[in-house]
Amino acid sequence: MPHCSASSIAVLDIPDAAYNWLVEYFSGRSHCTRYGGFTLALLDISASIVQGSAIGPVSFVINAADLTTATPINLVHKYADDIHVVIPACNVQSRADKLEHVALWVQANNLNLNRAKTVEVIFTDSRRKLQPCRPPELPDIRRATSVRMLGVTLANHLSVRLSDNVRDVNSRCAQSMHTLKIMRCHGMNSDALKTVYKCSPSSSDSSPAWWGFATSSD
Numbered sequence: 001m002p003h004c005s006a007s008s009i010a011v012l013d014i015p016d017a018a019y020n021w022l023v024e025y026f027s028g029r030s031h032c033t034r035y036g037g038f039t040l041a042l043l044d045i046s047a048s049i050v051q052g053s054a055i056g057p058v059s060f061v062i063n064a065a066d067l068t069t070a071t072p073i074n075l076v077h078k079y080a081d082d083i084h085v086v087i088p089a090c091n092v093q094s095r096a097d098k099l100e101h102v103a104l105w106v107q108a109n110n111l112n113l114n115r116a117k118t119v120e121v122i123f124t125d126s127r128r129k130l131q132p133c134r135p136p137e138l139p140d141i142r143r144a145t146s147v148r149m150l151g152v153t154l155a156n157h158l159s160v161r162l163s164d165n166v167r168d169v170n171s172r173c174a175q176s177m178h179t180l181k182i183m184r185c186h187g188m189n190s191d192a193l194k195t196v197y198k199c200s201p202s203s204s205d206s207s208p209a210w211w212g213f214a215t216s217s218d
Helices: 006-010 016-026 056-066 089-108 162-185 190-199 204-210
Strands: 075-079 082-086 119-121 142-144 146-149 152-155
Touching: 006 016, 006 056, 056 075, 082 089, 082 146, 119 146, 152 162, 162 190
Parallel strands: 119 142
Antiparallel strands: 075 082, 146 152
């Protein structure tokens, strides 16, 4: 997640007290790793913010506000800490240029483009008998058959992979239940357990998007 610079915040119409608080929050932060009784040395955070912080998604939107598309018919969608570039078939030749455009923006903002986590998905209509020719793969970019967007796994034939979503929800619920059981075994009372449960992230917020796709097995 990018570091929200003071210049990006300065253009916002916010009170001086809020601006000063945000600048103070992003300045002079450090991080260390503690594991097995060992604590590593503190390292300064120069290009990120605290993972999971409440101000994280907002700061990302502020910092990424100047990331626009180089071609008018292409679209850029930004939410929380994700960026999705939508390129229509008529402009498929701009894929490499758009990727380079994003890479230059990332470099200018003191970030690194994680190509290992960057994927390309080509969406097609499975009902068409004659499928269009697929463009060649981009260098160092993995081509996938599905992408996870806002908690929903979307397949390349424009359908929701509900089984993947259901499996993910079940897995998260099992992990949460296991964690709560361990806390209860260590003496945590019911009120504290309820607080921990309410503060835990849930993927059920995307469940309304599944309406009409669920089967009896799901």
